[in-house]
Amino acid sequence: MNNFTYIRAASVKDAVQRATADKDAMFIAGGTNLVDRLKVFLDEPSQLIDISRLQMQRIERMPNGGLRLGSLVSNTAVADHADVRRDYPLLSRAILSGASQQIRNMATLGGNLLQRTRCPYYYDTAFPCNKREPGTGCPAATGINRMHAIFGASDQCVAVHPSDMCVALAALDAVVDVEGPKGKRQIPFADFHRLPGNAPQRDTNLEMGELIAAVSLPPVPFAKSGVYLKLRDRTSYAFALVSVAAAVDLEGDNIKDVRLAMGGVAHKPWRPTEAEKFLIGKPANAATFQQAAEIALRGAKPLAHNGFKIELAKRAIRRALTVSAKGGGVV
Known part of the structure; x- marks a missing residue:
């Protein structure tokens, strides 16, 4: 671990000014992912x-009936909050399906948005990695890539985003409130994370010095029927092979509105918007959900070892939509 200075910010303005003045500075709050990266020399900040x-x-x-979640609220506090559990149960379930209780107690909402991929090639500095050092290559593209992306990858990077919470936030059309040297701005959640393209070292569209202040959840009445389904190698604190957040709003027997997002399949939470459009006005039955799943997986490009994710994702989508259409609950 390199030498760095530690500074406790006196205010949001102070934190932003310090980060803007030093491009090698990093923010730290819970530190549940950052400290791990420091230990293996993935990050070498000049100051924390x-x-x-x-x-x-x-x-x-909020006045519109939604919720504003401060960026330093712990994952545990978000998952356990009465309003979240009642109005956005898929968010609570997504968080609880993630890390251990001890990590959730320390990890913050803002930090969850900024956690980096758990691609083993990224974490092992014996291997080259474009995310770690641009231009060196992506060994995962031709190596063991069972956990990697089937959507949105590039020849520069095939890693996936690790967060469960972020999949739920994507489905809920959350908005990220940030403060930076140019003032305050809001970023729709769909635009917050980036696909790798030719710059895999950049995970988000935050600008230098910007700090996440909060995440705003718009009012989504039918989110009360929302579900989160996570498929993984083991139940105990494993990252998703495929996950699905879904919420269905019915008008009679037909679908009035729907939200759908997937995790474990791309460099960012993945919204199959064409599948959502298809579902509007259709009867909420097995045939409809099957066709929506087929549409959602169009364009998937599996690697050598993760072709199974396509059928796994289709089944997960069908299951999540079916449970939500019946009122939600545990999947």
């Missing part, structure tokens, strides 16, 4: 700016 004591630790009801 501690933001953990800033006033961004509240969950508040």
